[in-house]
Amino acid sequence: MSRFSLEQTAETDGFNGPEPVVPVTSVQKVEADGMQIFYRSAGDVTAPALLLLHGFPASSFMFRDLIPRLADEYRVIAPDLPGFGFTEIPKDRKYSYSFDALANTLAAFTEALELERYAIYVFDYGAPAGLRLAMAHPERVTAIISQNGNAYEEGLGDAWGPIRKYWAEPTPENRDVLRANILTFEGTRWQYTHGVENPESIAPESYTLDAALLEQPGNKDIQLDLFLDYASNVKLYPNFQEYFRRAKPPLLAIWGKNDPFFIPAGAEAYRKDLPDAQVQFLDTGHFAIETHAVEIAATMKEFLQANGIVRDVGEVPGR
Incomplete structure (x- = not known):
């Protein structure tokens, strides 16, 4: 398995002095859980690690602007979840698409x-x-940054209506409604552009890549299975909340406030179990990272540094 280390060189352009060193993001695969997991990584391997976990219908590609903004101080790793992006699952693996899996x-x-x-x-x-x-491993998690990542019933917006109906009645008819209205190019584009002040500012390759990958044979049924299993997450919300109270992880909730799926109440709710949680709202939609990567990266760094998640003083970067 290959490892990536940050280049430390800088050159002068003759006019403005030394050019800033921009961390280079590598793309790799590693065998785990019987599959080839695709992931993006950048930063020095000795730096504190950040694990970036994407959502539906995206992949690690969504972090393309965030990774280099964090990798000067952190080792940043972003995998593609099974069923998304470029992670490869052998057909004989018979993977069960659930959130437990x-x-x-x-x-x-x-x-x-x-x-x-x-x-x-x-x-x-x-x-x-x-x-x-x-x-499962509370001792390993140093902090949580939740960007429109919900853990409270009050955070579920009205956009969940058709999916809630599918939970209550998992009929072929209700499954087909979701297939026809969500798993389409326009449905994917809407998730990226809804609530954004200037929808045309969203890079089209983002939702176009997602839509293209959704069209792979069998992928829409994978997504429909995960829609149905999302109900298991809602049932686990009390368990998540108990984890917050018990483990007390430092938590930053940075939220696109115009998200129709995960509404601002979900961000505020973290303070019920983590009174010191930091909550910040951004004037954008579900995919806040598409419009506010600079702000999110800066806030993350401040938050992590304030909680002592920094390279040890005197530590020499690896090569």
Whole structure:
């Protein structure tokens, strides 16, 4: 398995002095849980680790602007969850697409990379998968950054209506409603642009890539299975909340306040169990990272540093 280290060189352009060193993001695969897990990584391997967990219908591609903004101080790792992006699952693996399974795969992934301590950035689907991981290994999680990653009933917006109906009545008819209205190019684009002041500012390759990957044979049924299993996450909310009270992880909830799926009340609710949680709202939608990557990166760094998640003083970066 290959490892990536940050280049430390800087050159002068002859006019403005030394050019800033921009961390380079590598793309790799590692075998874990019987599959080839695709992931993006950057930063020095000796730096504190950040595990970035994407949501539906995205992949680690959603972190393309965030990773280099964090990797000058942290080792940043972003995997593609099974059923998303470029992670490859052998057909004979007979993978069961559930949030329990996603969490088990994440656990195997972190062990394959020998990650013993890490902060987690959870978004959308990444939240229930990542929080399962945190409950199983609370000693490993140094902090949680939740960007529209819900853990409270009051955080579920009206956009969940058709999916809630599917939970209550998992009929072929209700399944087909979701297939026809959510698992389409326009449905994917809407998730990226709704609540954004200037929808045309959203890079089209983001939702276009997601939509193209959804069209892979069998993928829409995978997503429909996960829609149905999302009800298991709601049932686990009390367990997540008990984990917060018991483990008391430092938590930053940074939220696109115009998100129709996970509404601001979900961010505020973290303070019920973590009174010191930091909550910040951004004037954007579900995919806040598409419009506010600079602000999110800066806030994350301040939050992590304030909670002592920094490279040890005097530590020499690895090569």
